[in-house]
Amino acid sequence: MIPTYLSHKILNPAIPGDSTIIFNFSIIMLLPMSKIGKAIRLERILDRKTHRTVIVPMDHGISVGPIEGLIDIPTTVDKVAEGGANAVLGHMGLPLHGHRGYGKDVGLIIHLSASSSLGPDPNHKVLVTRVEDAIRVGADAVSIHVNVGADDEAEMLHDLGRVARSCDLWGIPLVAMMYPRGPKVKSEHGVEYVKLAARIGSELGADIVKTNYTGTPETFRDVVRGCSVPVVIAGGPKMSTEKDLLQMVCDAVAVGGAGVAFGRNIFQAENPTLLVRKLCAIVHKGYTAEEAEKMEK
Template sequence: MRLSQKARMNRMFTHGGCLDVALDHGVCNEPGFLKGLENMESVVSTLIEARPDAIQMAYGQADLLQSRPEKDKPALVMRIDMGNPYNDQRHRVMWSALQNHDEPIIGALEMDAACVVVNLFMLPDEPDLFHQCVKNISRVRAACHTYGMPLMIEPLVMLPNDVRGGYQVDGDAEKIITLVRLASEMGADIIKADPTADPEDFHRVVETARVPVLVRGGGKEDLKTVLRKSAALMAQGAKGMVYGRNIYQHDNPKAVVNALMAMIHHGASGDEAWDIYNRG
């Protein structure tokens, strides 16, 4: 890894772990994702005060973080692609595209991002969508190498739309491991992976990746359940989490951040993290 890549990753992985709070949901064009993100300036201010390791945003909102003067504010992780697999109805044409095809990471360089993130979608009967993602990653990987930018790849294995309706993750360990291996082979510096249906299988995802693995959060769940599941995944070798709705849609995002940071950086158990959350 080049020194510039290592320096950027050090801004995310403080003391070896990372809590990346995802606020990049506006690019998904899904109304339900935006609950809690109506006032982005307020959300970013709350999170800067809460002090996670990183905040994940798209170019058009990144100024709300990077214009702030705090020296110890969270690192910026920039989402540089978008697509339509997140909606509750399957589209006639499924697509994924880079936000800037010709210079895919120029916005991240402009905004002094610590990392960029792109999707690797695997949907049933959607080979063209998968192919688009592979092409996107290939283009981004080359740009990241040129400019020393770490690349986070987000492999997403999804269930058929008619199983549960809309954007739903397939927790099959074999499918996740296979797609994580592809992301690793394509040159990921960080992998954002879905949890396996059985958390005890997640060590296999970590071993396959050979780079730091951050657990993807998905939809909002009962917080005590989230904390216990997160602790189990950390015990399997995850280096942290990329959580969005389980933080920003919560009544007290700062308390949730405190609980997760204690888990990532101080080895708190799920029950200990729950106690930390309740202390506010």
């Protein structure tokens, strides 16, 4: 069905009071324009040469509150931007309270779904922001969170489909955070579960999928091969050593991963700017984990 705000009603003179909905000709122009819009915006969150990305999620304020590293949002944004991050990701509060007006530019991804750790089911993500609202605050892309296998999976998949259609209409890229979580999921990092979650994201219209790393390059290769769009790995809980983190990134990129979306591992690091530079060296310049670890500035 054509949305009423994108249609005309033409009176049929043969039937008094009757009307027929037809396409507004502006839609014909809108479709190719939306593709151009997506392409332009994707270049703001993906490197033009490598087609990879280093994203720093900062959406934790709703799920767990003002944790270390997210108390002073503008300062944290400035640190990761200075390190060369391609984009930061967060809820509407990120541009509203974190816009600096100075420093190095960085892409903006607005997260549309949320739940808090105090809710009856933190795995149940609901839409709290519209695509149009994200565009109004200058978003280069939007993101949505889906827990595949959760009790409310059907509702989250429905939301993903709706948001994907809206993104196509408005010409803005969609990042789908696809995680296997639920009663039937034996391991959130198991390759069978992760590759299903990633594939669902690409099937329902995501332009980039964020999901768990499966532990080895051999298994993660299956995830990348099974997904039709770029796959970036999540950082999850803060890792014990920087060396382990860098090696994971190196392994993921080596088998076709499109980069990383790390939050706490970056903004809770001793030197977030330097860590982002190291990650960018691996993702965009082909550094090994050992070479990146030795970087001092």
